[in-house]
Amino acid sequence: MRIRVAIIEQDTGYLEKITNVFNTRYTEQVEIHAFTVMNRAIEFLQSNRVDMILVDEQIEMQLKMFPSKCNLAYLVDSMGIESVKGYPAICKFQKVDLIYKQILSIYSENSQSVSESHLNLGAGKIIILRLIGFPGKVFDGIGIQYQAVLLAFKGRAKIEMI
Numbered sequence: 001m002r003i004r005v006a007i008i009e010q011d012t013g014y015l016e017k018i019t020n021v022f023n024t025r026y027t028e029q030v031e032i033h034a035f036t037v038m039n040r041a042i043e044f045l046q047s048n049r050v051d052m053i054l055v056d057e058q059i060e061m062q063l064k065m066f067p068s069k070c071n072l073a074y075l076v077d078s079m080g081i082e083s084v085k086g087y088p089a090i091c092k093f094q095k096v097d098l099i100y101k102q103i104l105s106i107y108s109e110n111s112q113s114v115s116e117s118h119l120n121l122g123a124g125k126i127i128i129l130r131l132i133g134f135p136g137k138v139f140d141g142i143g144i145q146y147q148a149v150l151l152a153f154k155g156r157a158k159i160e161m162i
Contacts, residue, residue, distance in 0.1 A: 004050040021096045
């Protein structure tokens, strides 16, 4: 599952550069939708679902315009700013790898993802696995068993056998 991110930024040069880098380096992990005008972003968001919205701190907006289950973060010019209006801040003038990590962090902190799978152990034994609190991915089918064990091994998830 790719994280769908809408970026609303007035600086077209910056927006083009960051979009190109994300589309090149993180094409499997992140789907970027870029906007320079708030009205176009709102039109898009009315008929499309995104997981996170990144908004330039200088753009005036009303939060009620955005989906309630969507993560929101502000793009800021300085590294020292941690939040704006109670929402996380991401410095836009840093390496894209760091921006990507911050997106993942915000997304995973606010995600309430839970997935279940049945693991067939042979000889008629079935264990139901529930993968809880893992960052940024939902797995189905046979891949969940591998991902559950891998994420649990890395300490990033908890496995419950129910």
